[in-house]
Amino acid sequence: MALHPDFPDSPHAILDPEVRWFPADEALRDTTMDKLMPPLVAQLRRNVKAFRDGGYVGASDTSKSLLTWWFKEPHLLPGKDAIIGSFEYYFAQREAMETIIYLHDVVGAKDKYDLMRFDSSGAVSAGMFxxxxxxxxxxxxxxxxxxxxxxxxxxxxxxxxxxxxxxxxxxxxxxxxxxxxxxxxxxxxxxxxxxxxxxxxxxxxxxxxxxxxxxxxxxxxxxxxxNVTRATGxxxxxxxxxxxxxxxxxxxxxxxxxxxxxxxxxxxxxxxxxxxxxxxxxxxxxxxxxxxxxxxxxxxxxxxxxxxxxxxxxxxxxxxxxxxxxxxxxxxxxxNNGAIFVQTVSDYPLVEAISQNVVKHPVLPDAPSRAKLSEKQSAKFTEKYADYLDLGVIEWRKAYDEHQKMGKKAILFVMTDDTRNCDEVAEYLENRYPDLAGGVLTIHTKNNGEISEAASGKKKEELELLRKQSNEIDSNGSPYKVIVSVLMLKEGWDVRNVTTIVGLRAYSAKSNILPEQTLGRGLRKMYPGNTEEYVSVVGTDAFMDFVESIQAEGVELERKAMGEGTKPKTPLIVEVDNENTHKDIDALDIEIPVLTPRVYREYKNLADLDAGRFTFQTVAYQEFSEEEQREIVFKDITTGEVTHTTVLDSAGIADYRSVIGYFAQTVMKELRLVSGYDVLYGKVKGFVGDGLFGKAVDLESPNTLRNLSELAATKTVIETFKQAINELTVRYKGDAEIRDTIKLRKTRPFVVKDQGYMIPKKSVFNRVIGDSHFELEFANFLENCPDVVSYAKNYLAVHFKLDYVNADGDISNYYPDFIVRVSDGRVVIVETKGQEDLDVPPKMERLRQWCDDVNRAQQEVVYDFIFVDDEGFEKYAPKSFSDVLTGFTKYKET
Known part of the structure; x- marks a missing residue:
């Protein structure tokens, strides 16, 4: 029941139906997969894949536009002064919407009989709806x-x-x-x-x-x-x-x-x-x-x-x-009997979400750790389960200390069997563990996980406060570190910071609670990105048997050593190694000057674009049949993936405006332009109408629209405008000044994906994470160089970056790989490379300019740079850093 070996790591990757999880051995995929999944899902996944691959043929114009906008257009995240990132929906979200639209627009599904057409099990009947x-x-x-x-x-x-x-x-x-x-x-x-x-x-x-x-x-x-004031909206x-x-x-x-x-x-x-x-x-x-x-x-x-x-x-x-x-x-x-709703049309199971690091990984104690736990012979609930509570607190403390470095608060969740024992556990935790005094929030629930305050008869104000405390428990402003409840909060408490769950009883069948729901309150991630996060699950044998039943859903539960002396179950955290008494952090620190930018974009110049001066190869204007003229599909110029579809309207009239708008928006997004659409739209319209084909063409003609969907025309328009805009708007400043400095020892902690790392002695950081094997190899070399005083991997969190003009003429940011301080006092910026690309020369030239600017602006420290390729490093095997400086060039031409 393991995931397919080709199942992708990224939650954004398009999932082929043939690599999706199903509850059987991989050898049975071809013969039994359809019968072991939600009955409609297997066939719908295949049909929706064909729908997606075909450019959403059969969908309405509105649906096509929305699907293209949501899932194929780049969505940049503007910051105060610049673009700070991008947003992309998960494939699970995409597939859900594609399935809904496919069923509505293409299939025309109106009722259960239309859905039953996709049954792969042969067991679905109308009576199930x-x-x-x-x-x-x-x-x-x-x-x-x-x-x-x-x-x-x-x-x-x-x-x-x-x-x-x-x-x-x-x-x-x-x-x-x-x-x-x-x-x-x-x-x-x-x-x-x-x-x-x-x-x-x-x-x-x-x-x-x-x-x-x-x-x-x-x-x-x-x-x-x-207050309904209108019939719609x-x-x-x-x-x-x-x-x-x-x-x-x-x-x-x-x-x-x-x-x-x-x-x-x-x-x-x-x-x-x-x-x-x-x-x-x-x-x-x-x-x-x-x-x-x-x-x-x-x-x-x-x-x-x-x-x-x-x-x-x-x-x-x-x-x-x-x-x-x-x-x-x-x-x-x-x-209640465990059977899935037959109306299920899209499925992103927990096993896939864990694999793609969309949620936390559940971790259970390994056999030796579990063997140390026992239920004591005592009528007192907390004495009976003291081992489990103690292990839960130990695991929580280790997680708490690690997450605190990131400014996050770890939460411990304890589940009991009734309100009396719930109160007893809360009192026990507060009195036994000084760090939990005043930090335990008690929430009584009934047997099915619903809130119950019948025993206390709390009034509205108290209930509102409880609700507020429950919702805000993740925040550092909340005093609570532990939730103790009867059973489990079934839904709604979507706290992200639960790192440890302690279960002190089994669930009964009448509770109608599933193991997915039990773990669900601890699965939401604390950090963005694809870093691995974990929730430790500790409990009685009966509780653990219940949790382990989730393995029937394909979830592989990790088992690790728990207790005193074991590692915390947290993501890898890189931080300044202040607690290491063997390191002199001040001596290992390196100071990096921050210069004013050398290149910038002058947006106001868009109006000066002159199509008469563009350098491009004209595109041949072809004559298409009436049938071909209705096939207006635009594809990505690099991947060939369908990105945009324009269909003639119901009157059979082609609308060139959406195509011109598509070209203008694509250019703006690829160049990260934040304004100027109106100006650019007019320029693109003029270029297409008078220059692209070497002659004037009728933009209203369906034949012109069909020509514009050809890859040669699309590529020529987009690439020509990108080149022209870069030439017009990218400007160089004459000099740069030092406006600030970066001190490595001031870097804030950050989490990274679980990967290979090295424990350094000559770096302020506790770990060196390599983006490649060669980076780790080079870091190990620096550790053993007698003439290297200190060094650091240039993580994104360091914020040392250089603006430069890339091989396409666009403005980009460049993060060099290593910062090295050598025994003669110099600070050397090192770029390591395995596979070279066209951007290596402009990066190295920009690094040369940066060093010149810094050395001109101050004389206390000399800054230098070097380019080290893995092939040369392996061939010449330098013994010291001075060998690197003399044996490798400032940059290597391709």
């Missing part, structure tokens, strides 16, 4: 971004209904959360439409001919705060219990059992009245889409939630409409 409306279930591991999928699905439905003449989708949305905690989280993302504008959900105005951002007019209504965000219709009284903070008030009632057949009658709201609107978060709570057609949504659907039917679509997102779409 309770609903009569269109419902898709998206299965995604905890922490893999379900809320982002909800935002994309919502935007797609809105625009599809707005822009597609015959659309049956909706511009009103009922967003359902299972409890108040989840509702608060969604509200934070949706408030002010934050997620839609902060993430690249909404295309730029003008993209493919629409004013997307101007047209996205929506009002968010939370719970009882509903509403998001109704509510708890699941507010959807029910009936005659019972709403939960109150004055109730004896205030759990219902705090978390939101989950009736088991009974119904609950609501201050907001959604039935009344639906009477005033003609279109609605339902989005369900944490949707594993909806599995029984007898429950009031189902009857209420069915009632909404029926009301819409009476008005000649229908519930347009219901999308459920959850990590565990399973019935």
């Amino acid at each position: 309770d609903e009569t409306w269109r419902r898709f279930v998206i299965k995604m591991a905890t922490g893999s971004g379900k809320t982002k999928v909800m935002s994309l699905a919502l935007a797609w439905s809105f625009y599809h209904r707005l822009y597609e003449p015959d659309s049956e989708l909706a511009r009103n949305f009922l967003v359902i959360a299972p409890n108040i905690i989840v509702l608060d989280r969604i509200y934070h993302d949706f408030q002010g439409l934050r997620i839609f504008f902060e993430d690249p959900v909404l295309p730029d105005n003008g993209y493919d001919g629409h004013n997307w951002r101007d047209d996205f007019q929506l009002t968010l209504h939370k719970q009882d705060e509903v 509403n998001i109704f965000l509510t708890n699941i219990h507010r959807v029910y219709s009936g005659e019972e009284i709403m939960p109150s903070p004055e109730d004896e059992n205030t759990m219902d008030y705090f978390l939101g009632k989950r009736p088991t057949g009974a119904t609950t009245d609501s201050k907001v009658d959604l039935g009344m709201i639906v009477r005033d609107i003609d279109e609605l889409m339902v989005l369900n978060d944490e949707a594993h709570h909806i599995h029984d057609s007898k429950l009031a939630w189902f009857q209420s949504i069915e009632d909404i659907h029926n009301r819409l039917l009476q008005k000649g409409g229908a519930l347009s679509l219901q999308v459920d997102v959850t990590a565990t779409p399973k019935h």
Whole structure:
């Protein structure tokens, strides 16, 4: 049941259906895979792959535009003064949206009978579907971004209904959360439409001919705060219990059992009245889409939630409409008996999420560590389980110390069996461990993981405080380091900082809790990127047996030594080695001058672009048949991947504007230009119309549009403008001045991916991480050079970078590899290279200029540089750093 050997490490990589995980040996992939997965998923993955590879043929224009914008366009993250990075959706999020759109646009799926066409098991029947409306279930591991999928699905439905003449989708949305905690989280993302504008959900105005951002007019209504003033453009965000219709009284903070008030009632057949009658709201609107978060709570057609949504659907039917679509997102779409919802159309399982470092890796004690644990013969709960509590605290402390270096607070999670023992454990931890005094938060839960405060009868103010404390426990401002609960908080507490889980009992079947849900509260990552993170899981034999049952889902549980003297289960942290008494950090420190930039871009010059002076090879203008003229597909000029598709509109008229806009946006994004689109659009339009083909052409002609989709035309337009803009806007400053200095000993700690490293003696850092084997080899060489006083790998966290003009004429940043201080006092910047590229000469020339500028600006220290290639290093085997300085050139020509 291991992952396929070709399964990629990156969560952004496109996953081939043939390398996806399935619950059997790899040898059975060809014969049994389809029958062992969610019944619809295997065939849908293959169909969606063909849909993706074919450029989304069959999808509406609106859907194509959105899919292209979300998943194929580069999304840069602008900082205050420059571009600071880029954003890319996970493939799991992409596949979920592609599947929804494929089923709606291409298949035209309207009900269960359309979905049953994709059954690979042969066991799905119509009776397994309770609903009569269109419902898709998206299965995604905890922490893999379900809320982002909800935002994309919502935007797609809105625009599809707005822009597609015959659309049956909706511009009103009922967003359902299972409890108040989840509702608060969604509200934070949706408030002010934050997620839609902060993430690249909404295309730029003008993209493919629409004013997307101007047209996205929506009002968010939370719970009882509903004020419907228009028939479309509403998001109704509510708890699941507010959807029910009936005659019972709403939960109150004055109730004896205030759990219902705090978390939101989950009736088991009974119904609950609501201050907001959604039935009344639906009477005033003609279109609605339902989005369900944490949707594993909806599995029984007898429950009031189902009857209420069915009632909404029926009301819409009476008005000649229908519930347009219901999308459920959850990590565990399973019935009480463990059977998966047959409506599941997309699946990103936990085993894949762990492999791609989207979530933490669960770690269990190895056999020797576990053998040291025993349940004591005592009637006192904390005495009976003292070994487990002590090991949990030891593991938590080690993680706490490591994460504290990064400014993060590790959290310990302890689960007990009832409220009395929960209180006893909390008191035990506070009294026995001084560092936990005042740091234990107690949350009572019922047998199924729901909050229960019946015993204490807490009032509204106390419950609000508990809710606030629970939500803020990750922050350093919170005094709490431990949560003690009855069983496990089932959902909603999406804390990121849980590093250790201690379970002191087994789950019973009636709890309806799955091991994925138990681990789920500790799986969310603390750090961005693809670094490995871990959650240590300790507990009784019964609890561990329950946790280990997750291996049936393909999850490989790591087992490591735990207890005193063992390593912390944390990511690799690189930091200044201040605690090492064998190092003189002051003596090992190296100071690096920071100079003002040498190159910059003068954006105002875009207006001076003169197409008459462009240097390019004209493109032959071809004549295409009428059928060929409708195949307008644009491909990436380097990879050949389809990036943009323009189709003639319903009147058969080609719109060249979206193509010109595509060219202009591509140029701007590749050059990281933050303004000037209007100017550039006009320049591109003029060049295409009068110069590209060596003659004037009719931009309105479908034949011209078809010519523009040819790779030669696309490449010529984009590359010609990039070259011309670089020549026009890239400017050099005459001199540079020292504006600051970098001291290596001031570098803040940072986490890195688990990889090979070396423990240095001559560096301020505790580890040298090599991006290649040669870098580690070279670092080892520096350690043993008698004439090297100190050195350091130039990590990104050091912030030593040089601006330079790359081989394409664009402005880039260059991070040299090593900084070395030698015995004669010089500081030498070293660039190591295995595979050389075209950028080596301009980098080395820029490094030469930097050294000249620094040496001109100050005379205390001489700065020099050298280029060391692995082939020469192996061939000549230098014995000292002076050998390197005399035996290697300043740069090596290709």
